[in-house]
Amino acid sequence: QVQLVQSGAEVKKPGASVKVSCKASGYSFTSYYLHWVRQAPGQGLEWMGIINPSAGSTSYAQNFQGRLTMTRDTSTSTVYMELSSLRSEDTAVYFCGRGLTVFGVVTPILDSWGQGTVVAVSS
Amino acid sequence: ETVMTQSPATLSVSPGERGTLSCRASQSVGSNLAWYQQKPGQAPKLLIYGASTRATGIPARFSGSGSGTEFTLTISSLQSEDFAVYYCQQYNNWPPEVTFGPGTKVDIK
Numbered sequence: 001q002v003q004l005v006q007s008g009a010e011v012k013k014p015g016a017s018v019k020v021s022c023k024a025s026g027y028s029f030t031s032y033y034l035h036w037v038r039q040a041p042g043q044g045l046e047w048m049g050i051i052n053p054s055a056g057s058t059s060y061a062q063n064f065q066g067r068l069t070m071t072r073d074t075s076t077s078t079v080y081m082e083l084s085s086l087r088s089e090d091t092a093v094y095f096c097g098r099g100l101t102v103f104g105v106v107t108p109i110l111d112s113w114g115q116g117t118v119v120a121v122s123s
Numbered sequence: 124e125t126v127m128t129q130s131p132a133t134l135s136v137s138p139g140e141r142g143t144l145s146c147r148a149s150q151s152v153g154s155n156l157a158w159y160q161q162k163p164g165q166a167p168k169l170l171i172y173g174a175s176t177r178a179t180g181i182p183a184r185f186s187g188s189g190s191g192t193e194f195t196l197t198i199s200s201l202q203s204e205d206f207a208v209y210y211c212q213q214y215n216n217w218p219p220e221v222t223f224g225p226g227t228k229v230d231i232k
Contacts, residue, residue: 045159045167045210047221059218095166102173108214108221109157111178113166 002026004034004096004114011120017084020117022096029077030054033099033106036070036081038092039116046092047108050099051079086121093118125149125213127224135232142198144227146211151191155215158187158196161226162207170209171196198229206231 007021022034036048049060051070058070069082083090094117097110126149136142146156154174159167169178171187174194184199198205211224 044225045212045223047223050218061219061221097166100172107172108212108217109169109172110159110167111169113168116166 002098002112004098004112006094006096006114006117009118009120011122012086014087014121014123016086016121017082018086018119019080019082020094020096020119021078021080022114023076023078024053024098025077027098030074032101034072034079035097035099035108035110037095037097037110039095040089040092043092048081048094050108053077053079083119086119088121091119091121124220125152125216125222127211127213127222129209129211129224129227131227132225133228133230135230136201137232138203139200140232142201142205142229144196144198144209144229146189146194146196146224148192148194148213152213152215154190155213155217156187156189156194157212157214158185159210159212160205160207161210167210201229205229 003025005023010018012018030053035050038046051058053072060068067084072079096114098112100109100111128147130145156174158171161167175187186197188195208226208228210226214221
């Protein structure tokens with residue numbers, strides 16, 4: 001079955017960077033785009049960006065331009081999300097999710113999710 | 124940016140009853156709307172996409188309707204495992220715009 005397994009919790013100081021991994025299994029890694037979504041404590045969901053695991057191309061939400069980098073390693077079926085210049089407002093649970101392709105169109109409809117990674121930013 | 128609102132913020136329902144959740148978009152999103160269920164400490168789970176298409180494995184008691192700016196998620200007979208928070212998501216102007224609603228919590232009456 002489809003599984004997305006994320007790396008463990010992180011505690012970072014303001015100004016630092018964090019890199020979270022998401023390892024995919026149970027399907028063809030290069031056939032589905034992967035997204036990152038975050039959820040601040042007690043808050044809703046915020047879409048961050050997308051990576052094409054085949055080509056490595058990315059697209060990021062405007063709010064994260066300049067601070068967010070997504071990469072992939074096809075040899076291990078793993079995608080990475082790195083967020084830099086961390087501030088307290090970046091404290092959240094970060095999820096990776098697999099995007100559906102509907103009638104041949106890539107979409108941000110997420111049909112499988114990782115378990116989430118807590119990132120806490122505190123001095 | 125398309126702003127999504129959901130009502131009510133909390134819906135109190137008895138098991139076996141019908142639950143109706145609303146989602147409104149600040150501008151038309153066509154049928155480019157999905158619904159997710161999230162339980163405490165878990166990742167969201169896809170229920171509905173394209174406003175009315177059930178995702179794989181989702182029971183028939185979940186149904187979605189609407190288009191444009193007004194959408195509804197209906198749970199025909201609430202089961203104990205359905206008590207959770209439900210989010211709508213629009214993707215009409217993606218890429219790059221994707222926005223989620225603030226959620227509706229369905230709890231036990």
